[in-house]
Amino acid sequence: MRPISEREIRASFVNCTKGEAKRLVIPRDLDARPWDDLDFLGWQDPSFPGRAYLVAEHGDRLVGVALRRATPHAGHARRSMCSLCLTTHTGDGVALLTARRTSGDGNSVGAYICTDLACSLYLRGKKDVGPGGRMPESLTLEEKIDRTAANVTEFLQKVTQ
Structure with missing residues (x-):
């Protein structure tokens, strides 16, 4: 991703008011x-x-979405998988994050995403998730990056429909 400024970030949001x-x-x-x-x-x-x-870059423009985290359930020790990068976490490392759709119909779209939104760093091994966090795959790093980008694009399309 190219470096972006605060001004570009603020202008990119599609599911909240300018205020x-x-x-x-x-x-x-x-x-x-x-x-x-x-x-x-x-x-x-x-x-x-x-x-x-x-x-994220979506097509030829930046698209920003405001997300809400669903209330976490106490006492969960199970593993959950991020739907963007396919990293697994224990406890509250993955959360259901929802975004209001831009259609204005009052509906929202949700996805299970790494709570800290560091998917890119987990994917590249720049941030450690611990044992069992990344399943062995035969895909190259470039293919994993492409898959994650496609998952982000799919989520953004659901928000902007």
Whole structure:
């Protein structure tokens, strides 16, 4: 992903008002992000743990979506798999994140996604998920990256339909 500015990020949001996009908390470390290793920019709102944001290149433009985290269930020790990068986590490492659809019909779209939205880093082995987090695959890294990008595109298409 190419480096993007705060202004570009705020302008990219499609499922919230301009006022909401203006007020959302943008990561302060944009200059330090590993842009070459990111397939999308994702972060949690530090002031409200139930909110998260995802910005990705979708077609010829940036598309940002505001996400809400479903209430986690206490006591889960089972493994769950991220639907974007196919990394498995124990406990609350994967969460159901929902986004309002842009159609204005009041519906939302949900996906199970790495809670910290660090899918790109898990995929490339830049962030450790622990034993059993990445299943052995015969795909090359480039094929895994393409699959993740396709999964992100599919999610964004569902939001913007």
